[in-house]
Amino acid sequence: MSQSRQKAGSPVWPRIAAAGAMCVLALHFGFTFLHVAPANPVSQQFASATGLWMSPFFDQNWELFAPDPVSRDTGLLVRGTADGKELGGFVDLSTAMLERKLHNLVPDNLHYTVSSASHNLLSARQDLIRSDAVLAEFPEAADSGLFLDKDLLDAGPEALRTAYKRTVDAVVQLAIDGVRSESGVTPDAVQVRVVTHEFPRWSERADAGVGEVAYSDTPWLTATGQEVTP
Amino acid sequence: MTASTARARVINPGALVTAGLDWLSQRRHGTRVFSLVRIGYGVTTVFMLLINLPVRQQIWGATAAYTWDLFMQTSIAGGQPSLYVLSANALYADILYFALLAAAVLFTLGWHTRTMTVVFFVLLWSLHARNPLATNGGDNLARIILIYMVFAQAGAHWSLDSLRARRRLATGSPRRRERVIGTVAHNSALLACIAQVCVLYITSSLFKVQGEMWQNGTALYYILRTADYNTWPEVTTFIYQWPIVVVGATYAAVFVQLCLPLALVNPWAKAILLPLVLSMHIAIGVLMGLPFFSLFMVVTDLFFLTDRDVRLARVYVAGFLAKLWASRPGLVPGVVAPARVAGE
Numbered sequence: 001m002s003q004s005r006q007k008a009g010s011p012v013w014p015r016i017a018a019a020g021a022m023c024v025l026a027l028h029f030g031f032t033f034l035h036v037a038p039a040n041p042v043s044q045q046f047a048s049a050t051g052l053w054m055s056p057f058f059d060q061n062w063e064l065f066a067p068d069p070v071s072r073d074t075g076l077l078v079r080g081t082a083d084g085k086e087l088g089g090f091v092d093l094s095t096a097m098l099e100r101k102l103h104n105l106v107p108d109n110l111h112y113t114v115s116s117a118s119h120n121l122l123s124a125r126q127d128l129i130r131s132d133a134v135l136a137e138f139p140e141a142a143d144s145g146l147f148l149d150k151d152l153l154d155a156g157p158e159a160l161r162t163a164y165k166r167t168v169d170a171v172v173q174l175a176i177d178g179v180r181s182e183s184g185v186t187p188d189a190v191q192v193r194v195v196t197h198e199f200p201r202w203s204e205r206a207d208a209g210v211g212e213v214a215y216s217d218t219p220w221l222t223a224t225g226q227e228v229t230p
Numbered sequence: 231m232t233a234s235t236a237r238a239r240v241i242n243p244g245a246l247v248t249a250g251l252d253w254l255s256q257r258r259h260g261t262r263v264f265s266l267v268r269i270g271y272g273v274t275t276v277f278m279l280l281i282n283l284p285v286r287q288q289i290w291g292a293t294a295a296y297t298w299d300l301f302m303q304t305s306i307a308g309g310q311p312s313l314y315v316l317s318a319n320a321l322y323a324d325i326l327y328f329a330l331l332a333a334a335v336l337f338t339l340g341w342h343t344r345t346m347t348v349v350f351f352v353l354l355w356s357l358h359a360r361n362p363l364a365t366n367g368g369d370n371l372a373r374i375i376l377i378y379m380v381f382a383q384a385g386a387h388w389s390l391d392s393l394r395a396r397r398r399l400a401t402g403s404p405r406r407r408e409r410v411i412g413t414v415a416h417n418s419a420l421l422a423c424i425a426q427v428c429v430l431y432i433t434s435s436l437f438k439v440q441g442e443m444w445q446n447g448t449a450l451y452y453i454l455r456t457a458d459y460n461t462w463p464e465v466t467t468f469i470y471q472w473p474i475v476v477v478g479a480t481y482a483a484v485f486v487q488l489c490l491p492l493a494l495v496n497p498w499a500k501a502i503l504l505p506l507v508l509s510m511h512i513a514i515g516v517l518m519g520l521p522f523f524s525l526f527m528v529v530t531d532l533f534f535l536t537d538r539d540v541r542l543a544r545v546y547v548a549g550f551l552a553k554l555w556a557s558r559p560g561l562v563p564g565v566v567a568p569a570r571v572a573g574e
Contacts, residue, residue: 014255061337067441
């Protein structure tokens with residue numbers, strides 16, 4: 001740095017450019033910090049500016065296996081009807097995906113399309129029934145089924161409601177696709193069953209068997225996610 | 231240097247600031263690291279696209295369960311632009327897919343690197359937006375780093391661009407002057423990449439320490455036993471029967487992530503933490519069946535290296551190869567140890 005001092009004739013503008021670049025970086029990582037930090041008074045104050053700056057190109061979420069990792073298996077079973085007739089029984093969408101991954105060092109990305117769909121549905125539902133707005137009107141929201149009623153949904157914040165509807169749409173399309181490829185017929189209504197398998201907890205880890213299995217069904221739904229009676 | 235001048239340097243904040251500004255504007259740092267990341271991202275993407283070739287239409291094309299209508303709701307309306315909005319046609323989806331493949335190859339080779347970085351980013355972003363269900367955290371990180379890389383000189387080494395520049399020099403053309411503004415942008419991009427990686431590791435570890443399973447040291451058991459990630463049940467059953475392995479690896483994962491930024495300021499921390507985090511990502515890739523996530527993370531971890539580390543590593547590798555083929559001199563080109571450059 002004594003060197004740079006000696007160069008009295010060296011132009012000053014590279015340093016100005018560098019200082020400008022540092023200001024941009026400071027601003028950008030200031031927003032990044034507010035974006036990834038838990039909600040706090042400052043992040044709430046600048047929420048709209050942060051969203052504008054970060055979304056969509058710098059959106060990020062690093063809750064990788066956190067705060068708690070997944071600790072149960074989630075599977076999707078789907079069935080459909082066409083013209084009032086059921087198209088075979090439940091089709092298992094998840095097992096085929098698990099088989100693609102088993103003993104495969106480089107599986108393709110297809111398995112994500114099923115596992116993400118069910119995980120997204122469950123977490124979008126969770127976000128809604130735990131939101132303050134919903135709990136204020138429906139204290140018992142936690143007991144509601146996989147498919148939330150219209151009343152409960154309407155009580156939720158719009159962003160969460162849209163996110164939930166999108167995850168339902170994605171699962172319904174997955175179900176239509178699954179039934180169609182199994183039966184060859186495009187169903188006009190589908191039902192989705194989420195299977196949750198809570199495998200043995202740490203203290204019973206020597207138990208190689210099946211743990212507790214629970215099922216949760218959506219009503220029969222049309223392609224647009226409308227409830228119907230088949 | 232005498233003690234008094236050393237003290238003067240420490241207590242003079244103005245000199246520190248100008249030194250920092252000069253570091254940013256005088257010379258391009260980390261060009262080798264950027265070139266390595268370029269090759270790593272490119273190769274990983276090419277690999278990913280080839281593996282997904284048979285199922286590409288089912289994930290990103292006309293037969294996707296995540297239908298084009300569904301995608302249209304999340305794309306423009308949801309603020310996620312994508313070239314896929316232009317048509318639902320299967321042929322168009324294929325054109326974009328193979329264009330991305332070509333862009334990834336040219337990006338890897340470093341052909342008009344800066345332009346290819348933009349093209350590669352736009353096509354990769356478009357693909358990810360087409361089906362948000364099929365992406366993961368590795369894709370997210372790579373996309374952000376690619377935006378910063380647009381401002382960096384990522385084709386300075388091991389690239390067609392550098393080959394061309396050398397050929398131009400050999401024919402007697404003058405060396406192209408590096409523009410100061412480009413140098414500032416390049417070094418800022420390097421800082422941004424490093425900062426982004428630190429944001430990832432620190433937030434990821436702080437989120438984990440809040441979880442009960444990370445606290446009681448059993449998180450790894452639950453991850454390994456979840457069917458989605460249990461690629462080798464025979465191996466994982468063997469691993470998770472040892473409490474010391476499960477608890478040790480669970481805590482290590484958190485501590486390594488939390489402490490990794492220290493690798494930037496201390497060479498000992500780097501020598502210990504960087505191999506640990508690389509092994510962690512390789513283990514995730516192999517044991518949990520997440521190869522592309524793992525590769526993107528491993529490549530991005532390279533931002534913890536400096537150009538000097540990369541050159542030293544080359545000398546070691548070259549020395550190792552030379553020893554291996556000691557009987558056949560002339561096979562390995564001579565490589566000299568890098569001198570410490572002022573300011574590095």
